Amino acid sequence: RECGLTWQNNLKRVACSAIDQRVSSLRQLSEAIWANPELNYEEHKAHSLLTSFLKREDFDVDEKYTLDTAFRARAGGDSGINVAFICEYDALPDIGHACGHNLIAEAGCAAGIGLKAALEATESASGRVTIMGTPAEEGGYGKIRMIENGCFKDVDITMMVHPYLLNVVDGVFIARDSMVITYTGKASHAAAFPWEGINALDAAVSAYNGISMLRQQMKPTWRAHGIISNGGAKPNIIPEKSELQYYLRAPTNAELDVLKAKVEHILQSAADTTGCQVEVKSTGRYSNLISNSRLEKLYVYNAQTLGVEFDPKGKTTAGSTDMGDVSYIIPTIHPMYSIGTTAYNHTREFTKAANSDFGHQQTLTVAKAMAMTAIDILTNPELLKDTREAFQNELETARHP
Ligand SMILES: [Zn+2]
Numbered sequence: 001r002e003c004g005l006t007w008q009n010n011l012k013r014v015a016c017s018a019i020d021q022r023v024s025s026l027r028q029l030s031e032a033i034w035a036n037p038e039l040n041y042e043e044h045k046a047h048s049l050l051t052s053f054l055k056r057e058d059f060d061v062d063e064k065y066t067l068d069t070a071f072r073a074r075a076g077g078d079s080g081i082n083v084a085f086i087c088e089y090d091a092l093p094d095i096g097h098a099c100g101h102n103l104i105a106e107a108g109c110a111a112g113i114g115l116k117a118a119l120e121a122t123e124s125a126s127g128r129v130t131i132m133g134t135p136a137e138e139g140g141y142g143k144i145r146m147i148e149n150g151c152f153k154d155v156d157i158t159m160m161v162h163p164y165l166l167n168v169v170d171g172v173f174i175a176r177d178s179m180v181i182t183y184t185g186k187a188s189h190a191a192a193f194p195w196e197g198i199n200a201l202d203a204a205v206s207a208y209n210g211i212s213m214l215r216q217q218m219k220p221t222w223r224a225h226g227i228i229s230n231g232g233a234k235p236n237i238i239p240e241k242s243e244l245q246y247y248l249r250a251p252t253n254a255e256l257d258v259l260k261a262k263v264e265h266i267l268q269s270a271a272d273t274t275g276c277q278v279e280v281k282s283t284g285r286y287s288n289l290i291s292n293s294r295l296e297k298l299y300v301y302n303a304q305t306l307g308v309e310f311d312p313k314g315k316t317t318a319g320s321t322d323m324g325d326v327s328y329i330i331p332t333i334h335p336m337y338s339i340g341t342t343a344y345n346h347t348r349e350f351t352k353a354a355n356s357d358f359g360h361q362q363t364l365t366v367a368k369a370m371a372m373t374a375i376d377i378l379t380n381p382e383l384l385k386d387t388r389e390a391f392q393n394e395l396e397t398a399r400h401p
């Protein structure tokens with residue numbers, strides 16, 4: 001089922017056998033991370049396990065790369081196309097590695113090792129390999145901070161894989177804005193001098209109702225969901241403060257901006273109606289994921305030669321990931337792959353699957369597919385050109401949906 005030139009396929013074989021030679025050390029690494037689940041920005045043990053592993057593999061490692069639990073491991077010299085494989089390694093409270101990020105770390109290291117071996121085996125291909133250790137995916141915006149810190153500046157192409165219950169190359173990850181809204185009014189005795197008060201709870205209720213009314217005019221793919229997190233202190237005090245927390249979601253950043261502007265009108269009008277002051281704070285924002293169609297095709301082809309069967313129904317449910325922001329600056333893929341469970345991510349069953357024989361086995365298979373895809377790009381300038389063109393087109397489409 002192979003096509004292309006023999007020497008390119010030989011390089012792919014070199015990459016795959018380098019990964020095969022390390023099946024047990026890669027699994028040990030992943031199991032150690034799995035057995036010590038660490039939360040957002042507290043992944044110190046995982047950081048040290050991964051960086052010492054990659055040093056032993058002769059990578060040039062930057063520990064604590066702009067963030068305490070981030071790292072960068074490089075090989076292949078100072079120039080040439082730079083392909084970055086992403087590692088995640090944070091876990092969830094109580095249920096451990098229920099998103100299987102220990103496997104993402106395993107896959108990122110394996111792909112990097114495979115590509116490094118291939119580059120060292122030839123003079124006909126040049127390029128650089130980076131393994132990027134990105135902390136705090138679960139709500140910590142780790143990659144967004146790393147983008148701000150310039151960590152992705154010299155990366156040309158980036159790939160990661162994510163465990164799931166199906167093999168899907170183009171999972172849907174939508175844009176999300178989380179906001180905290182505070183209304184400030186004036187306290188007063190609610191029975192004796194109510195006319196002296198300015199009711200911040202009324203503003204919150206008015207905002208909540210206004211957003212609920214907006215729903216009829218929202219696109220089916222938009223979401224606005226929130227809570228009133230502070231509705232006052234006591235019934236006999238006119239509430240002087242109230243607080244709402246909302247998430248807004250849409251398929252693209254551009255659509256999210258439209259939705260957000262509508263919501264902001266409502267929030268302001270609730271303040272005007274009641275005489276309160278309003279403060280709207282964005283507490284974090286994810287971009288939607290733009291999956292590069294050219295890279296997808298290469299990845300699917302390579303994965304299929306390794307026996308991976310993709311689910312024809314395709315799409316996954318719509319979560320959000322900080323990889324979305326990376327995909328707005330660099331050609332990116334983020335395929336999902338089955339680890340042999342019917343359970344969804346963030347369940348205890350999924351935690352179990354993230355350390356199963358099948359889970360580890362599939363992780364190395366898709367890691368090989370990533371390394372092979374990188375070899376396609378590094379050995380064929382046309383493919384790189386197509387990938388960059390697809391990136392520009394798909395970015396343009398996302399900006400003007
Ligand atoms: Zn997750």
Ligand SMILES: [Zn+2]
Nearest residue numbers: 099101137162
């Ligand atoms: Zn995850």
